[in-house]
Amino acid sequence: xxxxxxxxxxxxxxxxxxxxxxxxxxxxxxxxxxxxxxxxxxxxxxxxxxxxxxxxxxxxxxxxxxxxxxxxxxxxxxxxxxxxxxxxxxxxxxxxxxxxxxxxxxxxxxxxxxxxxxxxxxxxxxxxxxxxxxxxxxxxxxxxxxxxxxxxxxxxxxxxxxxxxxxxxxxxxxxxxxxxxxxxxxxxxxxxxxxxxxxxxxxxxxxxxxxxxxxxxxxxxxxxxxxxxxxxxxxxxxxxxxxxxxxxxxxxxxxxxxxxxxxxxxxxxxxxxxxxxxxxxxxxxxxxxxxxxxxxxxxxxxxxxxxxxxxxxxxxxxxxxxxxxxxxxxxxxxxxxxxxxxxxxxxxxxxxxxxxxxxxxxxxxxxxxxxxxxxxxxxxxxxxxxxxxxxxxxxxxxxxxxxxxxxxxxxxxxxxxxxxxxxxxxxxxxxxxxxxxxxxxxxxxxxxxxxxxxxxxxxxxxxxxxxxxxxxxxxxxxxxxxxxxxxxxxxxxxxxxxxxxxxxxxxxxxxxxxxxxxxxxxxxxxxxxxxxxxxxxxxxxxxxxxxxxxxxx
Ligand code: GLN
Numbered sequence: 001x002x003x004x005x006x007x008x009x010x011x012x013x014x015x016x017x018x019x020x021x022x023x024x025x026x027x028x029x030x031x032x033x034x035x036x037x038x039x040x041x042x043x044x045x046x047x048x049x050x051x052x053x054x055x056x057x058x059x060x061x062x063x064x065x066x067x068x069x070x071x072x073x074x075x076x077x078x079x080x081x082x083x084x085x086x087x088x089x090x091x092x093x094x095x096x097x098x099x100x101x102x103x104x105x106x107x108x109x110x111x112x113x114x115x116x117x118x119x120x121x122x123x124x125x126x127x128x129x130x131x132x133x134x135x136x137x138x139x140x141x142x143x144x145x146x147x148x149x150x151x152x153x154x155x156x157x158x159x160x161x162x163x164x165x166x167x168x169x170x171x172x173x174x175x176x177x178x179x180x181x182x183x184x185x186x187x188x189x190x191x192x193x194x195x196x197x198x199x200x201x202x203x204x205x206x207x208x209x210x211x212x213x214x215x216x217x218x219x220x221x222x223x224x225x226x227x228x229x230x231x232x233x234x235x236x237x238x239x240x241x242x243x244x245x246x247x248x249x250x251x252x253x254x255x256x257x258x259x260x261x262x263x264x265x266x267x268x269x270x271x272x273x274x275x276x277x278x279x280x281x282x283x284x285x286x287x288x289x290x291x292x293x294x295x296x297x298x299x300x301x302x303x304x305x306x307x308x309x310x311x312x313x314x315x316x317x318x319x320x321x322x323x324x325x326x327x328x329x330x331x332x333x334x335x336x337x338x339x340x341x342x343x344x345x346x347x348x349x350x351x352x353x354x355x356x357x358x359x360x361x362x363x364x365x366x367x368x369x370x371x372x373x374x375x376x377x378x379x380x381x382x383x384x385x386x387x388x389x390x391x392x393x394x395x396x397x398x399x400x401x402x403x404x405x406x407x408x409x410x411x412x413x414x415x416x417x418x419x420x421x422x423x424x425x426x427x428x429x430x431x432x433x434x435x436x437x438x439x440x441x442x443x444x445x446x447x448x449x450x451x452x453x454x455x456x457x458x459x460x461x462x463x464x465x466x467x468x469x470x471x472x473x474x475x476x477x478x479x480x481x482x483x484x485x486x487x488x489x490x491x492x493x494x495x496x497x498x499x500x501x502x503x504x505x506x507x508x509x510x511x512x513x514x515x516x517x518x519x520x521x522x523x524x525x526x527x528x529x530x531x532x533x534x535x536x537x538x539x540x541x542x543x544x545x546x547x548x549x550x551x552x553x
Contacts, residue, residue: 006134007173007269010162011145012208014180014199019216021179022075023249025145026082028177030253030281031262032141033083036274040139041079042091042130043072045147046154050096061308065463065513066091069437075145077312077513082253084516090136093129095154101125118157126161127168141271150178151202163207175269178203178210182217182225191221193229200233211268212239212261220244239264248288250517253281280518287322293537294327295350295528300369302362304332313355313383316515320524326532335365346372351379351503351531354386356463356510360409367393374504379530381523382506384464387496388418390506391481395472398479408466417476419469435462439487441494441509447484448505449495452526457488460509468493468508503530 013021029039052060053071064077070089080087102125106116134142148155166174180196213235215221221242230237241259246252266273303309321328333345352373354366366389373380382390388406395404395417406418424433438459443450485495498504515521
């Protein structure tokens with residue numbers, strides 16, 4: 001059913017940020033994929049960093065890692081989860097990447113004779129990156145989300161580039177969606193369309209006429225407000241879409257579909273669509289709402305006031321819970337303020353996750369969390385730093401010293417259970433020592449990990465610098481640790497677990513990045529099953545047919 005011409009859907013945001021632009025862009029992907037189309041997505045981020053890898057979670061939330069090791073914006077996590085694609089580094093473009101490329105070309109003499117300017121050199125480079133996504137995938141539709149809000153200085157070159165693309169690729173091949181907030185004003189008891197009008201005016205001032213407007217509001221908007229927005233913005237009334245707050249983000253594709261946006265879009269750009277198959281999403285949402293039993297899982301980290309910092313972890317946990325028809329309540333445990341003597345913070349938990357992280361803040365709290373889970377037989381899943389902290393905890397007890405550590409936190413520790421590899425040490429000063437992206441992991445038959453995956457080799461995404469120090473393998477094995485996953489040559493420890501514990505599994509990689517709502521990750525499924533056991537909740541004997549598949553490439 002292939003289409004000779006790629007269609008480009010551009011998604012911009014107005015009024016304020018944080019109204020779910022990424023989820024809406026991703027959901028557009030869902031409803032087009034549900035029509036049998038091949039869809040890919042791209043995010044254009046206006047900041048000057050080359051990628052978000054160096055940014056604090058306070059600035060940016062989680063860094064999402066792709067198969068190819070690209071460190072990207074968390075919206076790419078939404079895209080992968082909603083469209084079930086594996087994206088590549090081409091899908092996240094930043095101002096930093098664009099300028100860096102243009103300056104490299106200038107130095108190389110590619111522009112000899114020319115004054116290098118924002119228009120056309122920067123805008124051409126942006127357009128080139130957008131086109132490259134279309135050329136390097138077999139996508140029939142490319143959804144391009146522009147980060148930030150219309151009116152920001154930083155996003156102007158991106159908006160200018162997507163404006164130009166309309167003429168470059170043909171008017172029937174582009175579609176512009178503008179997402180705005182329609183606020184409720186309690187004084188006059190009504191929804192106000194004015195901010196949307198102004199935002200569209202700004203967009204039109206740049207030369208972009210939106211084809212559809214997605215209005216975000218707490219409750220559904222009535223025809224009156226939508227007609228008014230249509231009138232003032234020159235958008236057809238049926239293309240002014242109301243998307244009210246949903247109980248679960250996974251409802252947004254169903255809300256978008258019900259609004260008619262998918263049909264309208266397909267008609268406007270002549271997409272060769274098949275019938276809409278959203279049944280898996282309907283089943284997913286029914287299961288989310290159908291869950292009656294609940295489990296309580298603690299997540300121990302230092303950004304507890306900022307759940308976006310652990311977005312993929314909470315989503316992966318929810319995918320696994322939904323598949324087993326159980327609700328999950330998350331309790332955030334602040335590892336910086338945790339008092340190891342106060343076990344009260346762990347009271348009533350059915351499971352604990354210690355997620356990834358960098359730097360020494362909160363480390364002792366994470367080690368104490370592992371100790372609590374170990375000694376009290378609470379199901380534990382350690383993710384990257386969560387594995388490293390578990391190893392430190394076990395080593396301290398096994399060796400009988402409080403000095404076991406990672407050299408990340410104490411360069412002079414006597415027992416560097418977690419350390420750089422010798423070859424990394426030589427180049428540490430030059431940076432570039434991070435293990436990023438997909439690596440194979442060989443599983444030891446009969447272990448909990450192997451039983452969870454039902455595979456012998458799995459591929460998982462990494463983002464870390466430090467590794468388990470093999471000098472401590474024997475001593476930890478003695479203490480009950482099973483090294484259930486390693487690199488195929490056995491050199492790198494990838495998964496550890498405890499022999500005599502209901503569920504204590506920790507991985508050097510980040511399983512959360514490969515979990516999908518329709519295909520929960522085996523390790524999260526196993527954790528949730530263990531939590532249900534502890535909570536005394538019976539496990540649904542039958543997993544939904546579309547629910548479980550091993551996370552291999
Ligand atoms: N800071 C640790 C390392 O670099 C763990 C990183 C992580 O949890 N992603 O090895």
